[in-house]
Amino acid sequence: MTTIARTPAQIGNALRRVRKDKGLTQKDVSERTNLRIATISSLENGDAGTQIRTILAVMMVLQLEFRVAERGSDQPSLEDIF
Template identity: 35%
Template sequence: MQKIHTLKLLGETLRQARKDQGLTQEELASTCGVGVRFIREVEHGKDSCHIGKVLIVMQMLGLDTYTIPRGSNFNTENKS
């Protein structure tokens, strides 16, 4: 699990997940129902990206999203 505190870091994480799955930006965009430009902007940490679309991309890449209070000892294992 990685702490993501900037859009740039989120974009880098999504880009790495996409590459790990052997997907091109075009393939991911098509699967998610978004444009290739959107995928590029997310991967570069553009701050005006729509969060709803970002969440769709994360779902398609098999990434979960959690909100965890700072300082808590939260374990994401076996959570759904």
């Protein structure tokens, strides 16, 4: 699954969804990143001031990565083709 994220809120929502899908709590992520639970909460709630190092640390733990893509270039999925 790949989700578009153009706003801090969209990033936060995406990370929260993945975290829950993986059965992890904010505390789990907190421990594995050495970030405060409050920081994870803030990020998931779309705080625009969150530093990129913080987001990337959480994404690392969730085994996620960013892809920088041109806006509007729709991502063709295999389902769209076959």
